[in-house]
Amino acid sequence: MANIKSQIKRNRQSEEDRLRNKGVRSEMKTRTKSALAAVGTEDEEAALRLAIKRIDKSAAAGVIHKNQAANRKSRLMRRANALRASA
Numbered sequence: 001m002a003n004i005k006s007q008i009k010r011n012r013q014s015e016e017d018r019l020r021n022k023g024v025r026s027e028m029k030t031r032t033k034s035a036l037a038a039v040g041t042e043d044e045e046a047a048l049r050l051a052i053k054r055i056d057k058s059a060a061a062g063v064i065h066k067n068q069a070a071n072r073k074s075r076l077m078r079r080a081n082a083l084r085a086s087a
Helices: 005-037 044-061 066-086
Strands: none
Touching: 005 044, 005 066, 044 066
16 A cells, blocks of 8 residues: 555546546447447448547547557458458
8 A cells, every 4th residue: 555645646546547448448349349240231331430439539538549549440440341241
């Protein structure tokens, strides 16, 4: 347990940030999975758009790096195209 006042505050802030980031990261993963599940249906485009929007918002919030966001979007579209091609 920390004895220094600034470290106590830092620990509290880190825990709050961790919980906030956890929700953002979870939402991003959920949107990605639902977008991949929607490939081949009529709401495919909307689901992909929402997933990309969540990834961009995560990067803007600082939860993931902007290059990581670009990699995730690229991987999502590559997987969606592969699913489309195989169907």
